Amino acid sequence: MLIDSFNRTIDYIRVSVTSRCNFRCLYCMPNTPFEWEPHENILSYEEMFEFLRLAIDEGVKKIRLTGGEPLLRKDLDVFVKMLHDYKPELDLALTTNGYYLKEYAKKLKKAGLKRVNVSLDSLKPEVAAKIAQKDVLNKVIEGILEAKKEGLLVKLNTVVMKGINDGEILDLLEWAKKHGMTIRFIEFMENERAYPGIKRVSSDEILKEISKKYNFKELPKDNSASKYFELEDGYVFGIIEPHSEDFCKSCNRIRLTAEGYLIPCLFFTESYNIKEAIRKGDIKKAAEILREVVKNKPEKNDWQEEEVSSRAFWETGG
Ligand SMILES: Nc1nc2c(ncn2[C@@H]2O[C@H](COP(=O)(O)OP(=O)(O)OP(=O)(O)O)[C@@H](O)[C@H]2O)c(=O)[nH]1
Ligand SMILES: C[S@@+](CC[C@H](N)C(=O)[O-])C[C@H]1O[C@@H](n2cnc3c(N)ncnc32)[C@H](O)[C@@H]1O
Numbered sequence: 051m052l053i054d055s056f057n058r059t060i061d062y063i064r065v066s067v068t069s070r071c072n073f074r075c076l077y078c079m080p081n082t083p084f085e086w087e088p089h090e091n092i093l094s095y096e097e098m099f100e101f102l103r104l105a106i107d108e109g110v111k112k113i114r115l116t117g118g119e120p121l122l123r124k125d126l127d128v129f130v131k132m133l134h135d136y137k138p139e140l141d142l143a144l145t146t147n148g149y150y151l152k153e154y155a156k157k158l159k160k161a162g163l164k165r166v167n168v169s170l171d172s173l174k175p176e177v178a179a180k181i182a183q184k185d186v187l188n189k190v191i192e193g194i195l196e197a198k199k200e201g202l203l204v205k206l207n208t209v210v211m212k213g214i215n216d217g218e219i220l221d222l223l224e225w226a227k228k229h230g231m232t233i234r235f236i237e238f239m240e241n242e243r244a245y246p247g248i249k250r251v252s253s254d255e256i257l258k259e260i261s262k263k264y265n266f267k268e269l270p271k272d273n274s275a276s277k278y279f280e281l282e283d284g285y286v287f288g289i290i291e292p293h294s295e296d297f298c299k300s301c302n303r304i305r306l307t308a309e310g311y312l313i314p315c316l317f318f319t320e321s322y323n324i325k326e327a328i329r330k331g332d333i334k335k336a337a338e339i340l341r342e343v344v345k346n347k348p349e350k351n352d353w354q355e356e357e358v359s360s361r362a363f364w365e366t367g368g
């Protein structure tokens with residue numbers, strides 16, 4: 051079992067399979083990064099699997115594939131199948147911008163993927179295009195509906211930004227409700243790479259907007275990043291509020307990047323690399339690094355102190 055210095059059990063790994071993306075979201079990667087890692091620096095699926103097998107044997111129960119845009123990496127379904135076949139009861143999930151989901155949903159489901167979380171920031175084509183800096187809405191919606199049709203459990207993620215999509219909170223909630231999907235509204239996490247003009251909408255403001263039309267009650271919190279709320283008719287939505295004081299108390303996760311960096315926390319730049327150990331077949335060393343990362347997880351992020359992170363979301367996978 052992996053337990054950190056604050057007695058939190060770490061049983062969730064988010065794996066960024068590629069840093070590349072076909073969107074340029076204002077809150078994440080508004081500009082194309084200076085240069086991409088050369089191919090030889092990227093872990094192969096087999097190398098990632100070697101490490102993840104070790105982590106699973108140490109108690110990891112949930113693996114989420116993310117990016118950049120994970121569906122840009124070839125044969126993602128093959129990787130999903132490797133993980134699923136190793137431990138079918140894994141909570142195996144994907145976070146995607148949805149653009150290529152229509153094509154991939156069936157294959158991913160067949161390979162053993164259970165869940166998919168899709169970013170949906172607006173229902174207005176021109177607003178979605180402003181945020182992603184590309185005309186994306188139709189393809190994203192088609193992808194979401196196809197994933198649902200294939201029997202994947204679908205959640206929606208919305209980063210709420212002042213003056214951009216904060217007028218659509220109720221519309222997005224009602225769209226998600228109509229389609230039987232949970233939506234989570236995310237507080238923008240201030241980041242040096244984001245477009246400078248982006249302003250966060252707080253969880254209180256989001257809840258206030260929803261309360262204009264609905265009564266709801268907060269549900270007991272588990273170790274998910276999200277708080278969940280239930281409307282009177284039983285529909286459940288979520289809020290992800292990393293600026294709140296108790297957000298990190300239930301942290302159960304670390305991150306692995308495509309270049310082999312293990313990252314103790316989304317906010318900080320600290321990282322450790324397992325590539326050399328894995329390429330040498332030195333599993334003992336990789337296990338030592340994994341324990342070191344868990345031991346060095348910080349108690350909490352610095353968004354709570356109104357600081358700005360310099361860690362790129364597209365590398366860590368969010
Ligand atoms: N600050 C912070 N944000 C996180 C963390 N984990 C996820 N998020 C953010 O929460 C949002 C939703 O993340 P997802 O990729 O859907 O993953 P998840 O919330 O773990 O998904 P579920 O397993 O369905 O609960 C994204 O904006 C992530 O960047 C975390 O450990 N810290
Ligand atoms: C980095 S993306 C990678 C996966 C995929 N490309 C996507 O957009 O879903 C993972 C998550 O990070 C979120 N994210 C990126 N930058 C963020 C920021 N500055 N604040 C809050 N959430 C952010 C996205 O909304 C998405 O839910």
Ligand code: SF4
Binds near residue numbers: 071
């Ligand atoms: S949030 Fe996802 S889709 Fe948007 S730029 Fe970042 S990695 Fe790409």
Ligand code: SF4
Binds near residue numbers: 315349
């Ligand atoms: S910000 Fe860091 S410590 Fe807090 S929940 Fe996220 S990864 Fe964990």
